[in-house]
Each structure stands twice: as C-alpha cells, then as structure tokens.
Amino acid sequence: MKRINLLLIILMVICTVAIILYADGGPEIAEKAGAFKTSVPTTAAGPSSAIQESARKQLSTTIAASKSEPLHATASPTTEPLVPSTIVSSHSFTEPTTGMEFLPVAGGCFQMGNNSGDSDEKPEHQVCLDGYYTGKYEVTQEQWQRIMGNRPSFFTSCGDNCPVENVSWNDVQEFIRKLNQLNGRTYRLLTEAEWEYACRSGGKAERFCGGDDIDAVAWYDENSSSKSHPVGEKKPNGLGIFDMSGNVWEWANDLFDKDYYSKASIRNPEGPTSGSKRVIRGGSWYNDLRNVRASIRGSDEPDHRSINLGFRLAFSTQ
Numbered sequence: 001m002k003r004i005n006l007l008l009i010i011l012m013v014i015c016t017v018a019i020i021l022y023a024d025g026g027p028e029i030a031e032k033a034g035a036f037k038t039s040v041p042t043t044a045a046g047p048s049s050a051i052q053e054s055a056r057k058q059l060s061t062t063i064a065a066s067k068s069e070p071l072h073a074t075a076s077p078t079t080e081p082l083v084p085s086t087i088v089s090s091h092s093f094t095e096p097t098t099g100m101e102f103l104p105v106a107g108g109c110f111q112m113g114n115n116s117g118d119s120d121e122k123p124e125h126q127v128c129l130d131g132y133y134t135g136k137y138e139v140t141q142e143q144w145q146r147i148m149g150n151r152p153s154f155f156t157s158c159g160d161n162c163p164v165e166n167v168s169w170n171d172v173q174e175f176i177r178k179l180n181q182l183n184g185r186t187y188r189l190l191t192e193a194e195w196e197y198a199c200r201s202g203g204k205a206e207r208f209c210g211g212d213d214i215d216a217v218a219w220y221d222e223n224s225s226s227k228s229h230p231v232g233e234k235k236p237n238g239l240g241i242f243d244m245s246g247n248v249w250e251w252a253n254d255l256f257d258k259d260y261y262s263k264a265s266i267r268n269p270e271g272p273t274s275g276s277k278r279v280i281r282g283g284s285w286y287n288d289l290r291n292v293r294a295s296i297r298g299s300d301e302p303d304h305r306s307i308n309l310g311f312r313l314a315f316s317t318q
Contacts, residue, residue, distance in 0.1 A: 093133060095179075095185075095187075098146050105133065112261070112264075131317050132315065133316075137242050148178070188314055190250075191254055191270050202238060202239055210237030217245055217246075224286075228308070249284045279297065279298070287308075
C-alpha cells in the first residue's frame, strides 16, 4: 500500500510539472510554429476580454489606415550636394501687404526630369539647389488686386481666394516690381528646377506634386467642372505646398529650351540664356491626367495671357 501511495505521489508531481512546463512554453511554441501573435501581454488563461477588444481595435485602425494611404513611388537615390546647401529657417513667412504665405524649402539634390515622359523631359539629370522660400499657395485674385489695383481674371466669380489667372509673364514682372518696392525684399518667380524640386516634396520620385493619387492633390479635367478653384482645397504635398499639380499652370522664371536638360548645369540651374518663350509648369483644371504630372513641361510667349495660367512667388535666403 505504501508503494502504491508513493507511486501516486510521484505521478501527481510529474503531471504538475508537465502542466507548468506546458503553460510556460505554450506561447513560445506557438510563436515558433508561425502563429499570429499580438504585442498584447498574454497570461496562462489568455488575454482578458478587455485586452482582446483593445487589440482588435488597434488592428482595425492599422488596416484602415493602410488602405486609405495612396501608394508612393520609391524615391530615386540622390547624391549629397556638391557644396553645403543653404540653411533655411524652419519657420514660415507671411508677406505683410498681401498676406502671401511662404514656406522654407531646404536645399538638396534630386533627379529632375522623366526618362519615361515627353522628349523635353529627358534625360533625367541630377540637380543640386540651395535653400529658398516658395509660396504656399498660388497668388490669388485678392492679392493681385492689392498690388495692381485690378482683377484681370476670367473666373472672377470664383472669389478672392481663387488663383489669379489671365496674366502674362510680363504682367507678373510688373507685379513683382511693385511688391518689392513696398518692403525691400526681392521676390521672384521660381526657377524651373526650384519649381520641380518643391513640387516633388523636396525631390521625391512622385508622379504628381504630392504623390500618386491625382484626385487627392489636383484639380484637372475630370474633377474641375471646367473652372479654377479656391487655392488650398486639395491635399498639400510633403512640404505643405498646395496646387502645384493642376488648378492653373504656373509661370517659371526660365526661358524655354526643349533640349535644355541635356546641357543643364548641376548647381542651381537658371535655364538657357536665349529663347523666345518662358517655362510654365504644373498643368491646370483644363488638362488631362498626363499633363498635370510633376515632370510635365510647357512654354508660352511672355506677353500671352490665358484663363488657366497663373503663378506663385519665391525668394532666396541669401
């Protein structure tokens, strides 16, 4: 009888040890076998109902967020600037007379152009820029009127906050001249390279200015109802800049040469030294998807006005 009791005691100890080992080793074994495991703490009895519910909510939020985010192209490798880039303040600046907001763009290098695009977008080439400030929005009708005293726009019914259009490159130079006289700062149009670098959220490989989801970032022919729209209604790009794709084309400072990319300088290119037309960028409410891409190039005579052509300003940090 004593031997039987001893055997029973030994068996009970063995069973107890086995249960303890199973409880301690179960989660580890499951994990090694490839079972899905959350970061929620697990007890021998499993997560509490409250913790399980929290985990489900967290997972649902993560899945919903991943489905709502547009797909982005992988940025092309870039090379460090040839010389140290200009240090730009992290603070925005507001021009006091018009209320125009300017955002800092840190200098850097990027691949400009598009080898899969139109002939004048080729070849892709490295460009390195010093830092500068660019307009957060296209110049509006109200801002134009404060400086020039008139409203040349076709879409005047669109309102004060709509981009000014129907202005030539020469008209814009007069606007800039008068604005600079008011406060002593040297405002200007962006160079074509500065424009594309800012459009691409600081040189990223984006199809449109701010990503690959055109309806999120641009007014174009399929969603514009054949008219311009108030600035800032679409999603901004990665630098916080609005409407660089679509709404209205934007004048750049450069003269236009369809073959310029094959001979452009790397450091702070300012365009060709001769030519009859000026560069326009970004596409407009009138254009189709292909013609509001980040790399699309256009040109126009400097005295020409169009109801889908406006501008935004910039200034240098030096």
